[in-house]
Amino acid sequence: MKNLFLSLSILFLLAASCNPMQNTDIGPMEANVRQMSASETEMVQSNAEFAIRFFQEMEKENLDNYFTGPFSIHQALSMAMNGNEGNVLQEFLDVLAFYGLSEEEANQAVQSLTEYLMNVDSKVKVNIANGIWYREGLQVKASFKDAMNTYYNANVSALDFGQPNAHQIINNWIASQTNDLIKDILDGIPGDAVMYLVNAIYFKGDWKYQFDPKNTKKEAFYPENGGSVEVDMMDSSVKIKMHIGGNGKVNYYEIPYSTGQYQMAVIQPKNGNLNDIVSEITPENLNQWSKNSFESEVVLKMPKFKIKHKINNLKEQLIAMGLVQAFTPNQGNFTKIFEGDLPPLMISRVIHEALIEVDEKGTEAAAATVVEIVMTSMPAGPTRITLDKPFYFLIKEKNSGAILFMGKLGNPGLL
Incomplete structure (x- = not known):
């Protein structure tokens, strides 16, 4: 897997504001690109492999x-x-695809890659934030607090989980980190909960070539099950520069944001059947399609769309990916978090919510993940491209190859 994803960028859909579509770049801009370290490269590869395996689990939902x-x-x-430590730690390392990294190396790579992603393009807003809350009265080990603060910039805070609105403190933090796109992800705090580990990510970026809203018209989109639905179809109307690639089964397009460091990658089957290309979407192929893509001038048409998707518990997907012990009562779970002798701990829920809105200006997207840990026993002309058939999509950063967001547009009429 080494050097697999240096040229594949981040899965990330997001948006912003300003001028109509132009035939030239939107002004002189330079990205803060630097050479990726060996540990960052390993981290990007781990992220990419995890993202593709998670995508394969999501596809099983139909x-x-x-x-x-x-x-x-x-x-x-x-x-x-x-x-965690021992066998439980090893499960995490395997599921997260940290094959070539120790725990400390993985933490250091997370820290430096996060900093890179938030600063690589000053014209794109990227916020990656972490927070941890634990049940008041318990004592968290200093080593765990130090690691969370040092590598994840996460404040580890005590919270009275017994307060009726304690969960809203966590929800309000998530909303503040995602520009209010992700709200009320947590519905309450059960009596056996002892800790919440939370990540929130937000992206807002202008297209490098923005669409003129006057050119957006109602047009047909053709789902796989036949018929058609009316969508707001954006139209560049003039030629723009984008990268095109793929293979005999797949059309692959890279639509640039801002300086071009962040991109929306569209993966579309040539025969219109998404199921036929699921096996084609691998880290190796994504890297190859991006590396071998060529710049072309095209007139682009694509739908405006907004998707909001919440998964109340990723337990089944993560167990299928190999994270088993952490979801079962096990005295070996989370032994490095709390002081003292406690009943066995386990993950009860991994809640995930994401939202994306794509319009003429650009893309805005956010996601949040909440890991809930509980005690098992405790008191209570030019080439024209029209994306009018189903497609998968992702947003990526050209230099690092980290994967942040991914999705599927199969029937915008159901949004």
């Missing part, structure tokens, strides 16, 4: 549309990883 933030899930579980 949903028409969905949107997720695998980068957020990966980072929340990486924090939870630090509470």
Whole structure:
């Protein structure tokens, strides 16, 4: 897997504001690109492999549309990883695809990659934030607090979980970190909960070439099940520069934001059947399609759309990916978090919510992941491209290759 994803960028859909579509770039801008360290490269590869495996689990749900933030899930579980040792730690390392990294190396890579992603493009707003709350009265080990603060910039705070609105403190924090896109993800705090590890991520970026709203018209989109639905179809009307690639089965397009460091990658089957290309979406192929893509001038048409998707518990998906012991009563779970002798701990829920809105200006997206840990016993002309058939999509950063968001637009008429 080494050097697999240096040229594949981040899965990330998000938006912003300003001028109509132009035939030239939107002004001189330079990205803060730097050479990726060896540990960062390993981290990007781990993130990419985790994202693709999670995508494969999501496809088993047979949903028409969905949107997720695998980068957020990966980072929340990486924090939870630090509470474990032995066989349980190894499960986390395997599921998170940290094959070539020790726990400390993984933490250091998370820290530096997060900083890189938040600063690589000053014209794109990226916020990645972590927070941890634990039941008041328990004592968290200093080593765990130090690791969370140092590597994840996460404040570990005591909270009276017995307060009727204690969960709203966590919800309000998530809303503040996602520009109010993710609200009320947590419905309450059960009596056996002892800790919440939370990641929130937000992205807002202008297209490099923005669409003129005057050109947006109602046009047909053709779902796989036949017929058509009317959508607001954006139209560049003039030629723009984007990268095109793929293979005999797949059309692959990279639509740039801002300086071009962040991109929306669209993966569309040539025969219109998404099921036929699920096996084609691998880290190796994504890297190859991006690396071998070529810049072309096209007139682009694509739908405006908004997807909001919440998964109340990722337990089944994560167990299927190999994270088993952490979801079962096990005295070996989370032994590095709390002081004293406690009943066995386990993850009861991994809640995930993501939202994306794509319009003429750009893309705005956010995701949040909440890991809930409980005690098992305790008191209570030019080439024209029209995206009018189902497609998968992702947003990526060209230099690092980290995967943050991914989704599927199968039937915008159901949004």
